[in-house]
Amino acid sequence: MKDRIYKSVVLVSFLILLLVQLRLTYNSYVLRDRDYSLKEKTLINDEYGRSISEDKVYRGGGKIIDSILSSNMPALKQAYLSNRKEFVKLSERVSNTLLKDLQKESTMDSVFRSIVKRNGLDSNLQYLLTFQQIEINFDTKIGNITIFDNHSYTGFKANQITPYGVIIDGTLADPSLQNRVTNLSVSGKLVYDYRITFNLFVDPPGRTMKVAYQMLPTFSLVALCIIIIVGINYYTYISWMRQKKETDVKSDFLNSIKHEFNTPITTILVASKSLHEEEVLNDRMRVNALINIVERQARRLHSHINQMLEISEINNNINLEETDLNYAVLTLVNDYKIKVQAPDSLTFDPHGSEILIMMDPFVFTTMLQNILDNSFKHNHSDVKMTVLFITAHNGGYILHIKDNGKGIEETVKEKIFDKFFRAGKDNTVSGLGLGLYYVKQCLDIHGWDISIRTEPEKGTEFLVHIPAGQTIDITNH
Incomplete structure (x- = not known):
């Protein structure tokens, strides 16, 4: 339960810290992007104003606007005063006509390129010209009346509309306040007054990547910080688990020592x-x-x-000798049978041929005896049976020790070879939790391996794997 709470606290803390780091990084990027501006913005703004000083939007734009609005002003006034629905429809038609003509007759491209060339600016600069609002005024008491703005229906495609109005000309993909050079509202006087608002945006291509590149040191530090935090959390968790395991092991060992030593x-x-x-x-x-x-x-x-x-002392004084595996197992089984009382049984089925391997007979005997002790000590069947046999496998051999005991639960199968580990807390079964740990140590120094086949209430089978490289070819011996 404590382990689960610890994991949850660490995970939640890490996620909160990660979100905070990402949020701070994002805010830094937004601020850097907002503060990023074209150095030549003021120059372009002044040059653009001079280029259309006697005109509107671009050279020739004022003539288009005047001609369309002057011919429709009386009708707009009449509709506004008599029929508001008709006024809205007429406003849409007039606005659409005006915007389409401005798009069709645009000279903005030549105006902008002349500004760039005349001032020696970056030839890769892109621009976008948008038309934002039209207001008319035919009565000072009524005031300005909007016939077109960002919320008006125009019938233009979505890719021709921006938050800053309908696109008149240009190829800049991302207009924003950061790259807006000009926001002009100019007035005109025909039969009645009018006022139009338009925007010019200028930016080099790939501004987002440039901002991101400027943020690269920050991104790198954040990534490094996150990696370090993950590493520290992981190391702390592993250390905590190791200490917890050692504490549990010591506690179990002391309990076992108390029981096993106190009784005698x-x-x-x-x-x-x-x-x-x-x-x-x-x-x-x-x-x-x-x-x-x-x-x-x-x-x-x-x-x-x-x-x-x-x-x-297991790793000291190892004495490997050429030994017949059948003989070594048979000798131990015959000696061990003295402790097995009827109707319990211990049997060994020798392999059909002699198996010569290099082993330490004493270590091997003690190792196998620990497995047999384990198979009988933890077997609560009415008739305890343990069978040993040897099979060939991939050029090597497998020594099988199979019993009919209670089996081993999957949750503890990987732990039974740990030092001082005892699967059950039943003090009626003596032991210090060292037997199978000793078995694993013996196998490791021989370079062998062990696996377990088990099923609860149906028994356990230990399989000692002896690789091919450790057997001796009898034909060449």
Whole structure:
């Protein structure tokens, strides 16, 4: 439960930190993009104003606007005063006609290129000219009346409309306040007054990439920061898990030591105390019985101590010898059968041919004995059966140790070879959790491997894999 809470807290903290970092980076990019401006903006604005000083929008634009509006002003006034719906329809027709004529007759391209050439500007600069608003005024009491703005229906395609009005001319794809050079509202006087508003945008191509490139050091630092944070969190989590595991292992080991050592020590103390009693000393049979108890418990303590010493000394004094695998297993099985009481059984089916391998006989025997101890000690069947046999596999061999016990749960199968690990907390089964750890250590120093086939309540099968490179060819021997 604590592990899950820890993971959740770490994950949520990391996600919050990541979102904050990304948000700050995005805000920095927005600010940099907003502050990015064309150095020549003022120059272009002044040059554009001078180029159309006696005109509107572009050279010849004023004539188009005057001709269309002057012919429609009386009708617009009449419709506005008498029929507002008709006024709206007439405004749309007049606006569409005006905008289409401005697009068709545009000379803005030549105006802009002459500005660029005359002032030695970057020839890659792009522009966009948009028409934003038309207002008319035929009565000072009524005031200005808008017949076209950004919200008016025009019938133009979506790619011809921007938030700053309808496109008249130009190829700049992304008009914005950052690249707007001019926002002009100019007035004219015909039969009645009118006022038009238009915009000029100028920018070099790829401005977004240029801003991103300027932000590259910031992006790199943010990425590095995130990587470091991930690394620190991962390292902290791994260290915490390792410490937690070590703490659990130590706790389990101390509990096992307490149980496994306390019982024989207590028994020895009680037996020793009894030997001081005159009544016991005068009864030789009782003395012999107490001495046997002390001896058995002392052997038990000696066995536990030796097991721990074997773990610490396993990598020292390894003596590999050429040994027949069949003989080594058969010898141990015959010796071990003495401890197996009927109706329990231990059987070995030798391989059909001699198998010569390099092994340390003592280490191998102790390793196999630990597996057998495990197969009988944790087997609660009415009739305990363990079978050993050898099969050939990919030029090597596999030693099978199969029992009919309770099996091993999948959740603990990968942990049973850990030091001091005990799958169950049943104190009626003696042990320090070192047996299978010792088995794994023995296999590692031989260069062998082990796998497990198990099914709850149906038994467990240990498979000791001896690779082909460690067998000795008998024909050339």
